[in-house]
Amino acid sequence: MTLKEFIEILEKPNQIQAQQMHELEEILLEYPYFQAARVLQLKKFHTEQNYRYNKALKLAAVHVANRSVLYDFIHSKSGQHLSEAEVIRQIALQKTTPKTDFVTPTATYQKMPQKEMDSFPKEEIVPKIYGSFTDNQEADAIAAKNQVSQTDLHSFSQWLKTISEVGNPSKQEEKHVEENPKIAEKFKLIDRFLETNPKIEPSREYVSNINLANEVKTDPHQLMTETLAQVYVKQRKYKQAIQAYEILILKNPEKSGYFADQIRTIKNLQQNNL
Known part of the structure; x- marks a missing residue:
């Protein structure tokens, strides 16, 4: 679409053809902030009561700077609100403005004057903090080492005591027996019974040798x-x-x-x- 054709449809927006609408959409895809093309498309949708009007209106409200001009142009009978000079200016602006997808922010640094830098005190704060931290850390490590050594000694003494008790089971039994007098008395009775070595003698009562099977009479x-x-x-x-x-x-x-x-x-x- 040439500039002359664009100005003609701008003066007569109600006479835009389908092919021209297609060309307008291609222009807007490449230049989304081209306000004149955006307004022409919206005007055509409004006239035809196209279902795409609401979506196009939202896009136009974002991309058009002066919304009052947008409203007047859509509801007017002609395109007198957008002059030929305004259209030419916007086309030139769209062609000269490079497209940028993302702008990377740049950091700015302000150099401090040497006089102000010299006025700051030169006291060494970090070494003192580091020194106090290392002193506390060494003290904690020594205390923990002493605590571990005492725990190890205590555990070692318990281990020796356990080994000695396991090696002398008789002492454990004697201690257990002494604590339970009833059990000790039972052990004494058992020992006394084993010393006497009693024997179970068979009964000397008379046993008859009569065959009891003969006394059983079975009815044939x-x-x-x-x-x-x-x-x-x-x-x-x-x-x-x-x-x-x-x-x-x-x-x-x-x-x-x-x-x-x-x-x-x-x-x-x-x-x-x-």
């Missing part, structure tokens, strides 16, 4: 089981098998029908000599 009916009856059948001892099932009928009446069938089966085998 109690030993009868169904398994034994089946064994009799396999051995062809049919009489004993029938007798066994008869005993089982008496012992288990609820199974009498089953046992009766077994008896009939055995009798059939007996008749057929099987």
Whole structure:
């Protein structure tokens, strides 16, 4: 965009075309403090009621120096508030002003006159402070050394005492026994018992040699089981098998029908000599 074209759209901001708006945005990206271009963009957004108007207004308020001129130009029907000379001046200012992202502050030093420096006292303060500090530090170190040595002596004496007590367990036992008279009395009783060496003699009471197993009489009916009856059948001892099932009928009446069938089966085998 040339300077002539820019002045034309400045005089007729309501007739800015889309391509010219795009060029204005490129100019503002390169020169964000170009007030005339910033105001023209904001004027176009205000006229079209563009959604970007609020954001552009905040940016313009930051980059434009005179906000009253900005307000009058946006709400006026023409661009008479910004003259051609003002536009040319701002363009020249933007081109000549170098872009700086960050300004590093420089330190300033003020040299003191020699007379004032000579007037200060030349007393050596630091050596005295250092000397007092080292003296206190040495005194603390000596006190700590003495304290450690006393602690070491105390610990060493305790260690010797412990070693002597461990080396003579009898003394510890004697001391413990002396302190507990009841325990001492119990030890005496134990020693006396061991000296007498008593023996446990067996009792001399009469013991009968009678075989008690013979006195136990077992009812053979109690030993009868169904398994034994089946064994009799396999051995062809049919009489004993029938007798066994008869005993089982008496012992288990609820199974009498089953046992009766077994008896009939055995009798059939007996008749057929099987």
